[in-house]
Amino acid sequence: MAGNWKMYKTAAETTSFFEKFRALVERSEHCEIVICPPAPNLPAAIAGAQGTRVGIGAQNMFWAKEGAYTGEVSGAMIRSLGCSHVIVGHSERRQYFGETNESVLKKTLAALDAGLTPIVCVGETLEHREAGQTEAVITDHCQGGTSGLSAEQFSKILIAYEPVWAIGTGKTATPEIAADAHRMIRAHASSAFGQEAAKSLRILYGGSVKPDNIKGLMAQPEIDGALVGGASLDPISFASIVNF
Numbered sequence: 413m414a415g416n417w418k419m420y421k422t423a424a425e426t427t428s429f430f431e432k433f434r435a436l437v438e439r440s441e442h443c444e445i446v447i448c449p450p451a452p453n454l455p456a457a458i459a460g461a462q463g464t465r466v467g468i469g470a471q472n473m474f475w476a477k478e479g480a481y482t483g484e485v486s487g488a489m490i491r492s493l494g495c496s497h498v499i500v501g502h503s504e505r506r507q508y509f510g511e512t513n514e515s516v517l518k519k520t521l522a523a524l525d526a527g528l529t530p531i532v533c534v535g536e537t538l539e540h541r542e543a544g545q546t547e548a549v550i551t552d553h554c555q556g557g558t559s560g561l562s563a564e565q566f567s568k569i570l571i572a573y574e575p576v577w578a579i580g581t582g583k584t585a586t587p588e589i590a591a592d593a594h595r596m597i598r599a600h601a602s603s604a605f606g607q608e609a610a611k612s613l614r615i616l617y618g619g620s621v622k623p624d625n626i627k628g629l630m631a632q633p634e635i636d637g638a639l640v641g642g643a644s645l646d647p648i649s650f651a652s653i654v655n656f
């Protein structure tokens with residue numbers, strides 16, 4: 413279960429989130445828990461999560477190891493803080509910051525190189541869905557974002573299916589729609605990396621996941637977890653998603 417805080421919370425708010433959240437997930441051993449705060453608050457999150465099973469991830473990184481790239485951070489910098497994960501290719505980054513399949517692939521490889529687990533995001537817009545292009549877009553994102561990976565590298569990544577029309581809109585994909593898309597992702601993984609790789613791939617659903625719809629989503633065997641935006645900002649709400 414992963415929380416994506418997007419551009420919300422100060423360092424002090426991060427600390428107070430963890431003061432409450434720690435106790436609420438103390439006994440939650442059925443899943444991995446990851447929270448991805450904005451980059452400046454990674455140290456506060458890591459300190460807040462110390463001694464718990466909660467992993468901390470970044471929301472983005474650059475693919476170069478170092479260099480004259482004003483405003484960017486590298487995988488090694490994130491890793492050296494104590495982060496375990498990084499989100500790559502979130503639709504908001506594709507939409508507003510020019511992220512492409514090519515940059516997603518480069519960042520995924522760089523994240524693996526730095527010892528981070530990339531959460532690679534794929535998903536169609538409403539226009540794609542209405543034009544019957546859902547499968548084509550999902551396949552294109554999977555293909556473009558993972559085609560340069562070896563089977564061993566592929567076994568270390570997570571994929572998040574996030575239909576753009578469901579993100580922050582309150583419109584969750586039905587469990588059936590989400591499961592259908594997850595099957596497409598698994599089918600692509602199977603043809604690119606083999607059946608075993610597809611079977612062990614973990615695919616998270618993201619898009620308006622809330623405490624009251626998580627059970628239905630997780631009842632689908634195809635859905636292995638969730639990437640939660642808005643509902644991960646409140647400790648009680650995110651804990652009730654984790655402890656669905």
Ligand code: PGA
Binds near residue numbers: 580618639643
């Ligand atoms: P949301 O965001 O849960 O607020 O829809 C999900 C995401 O973008 O990761």
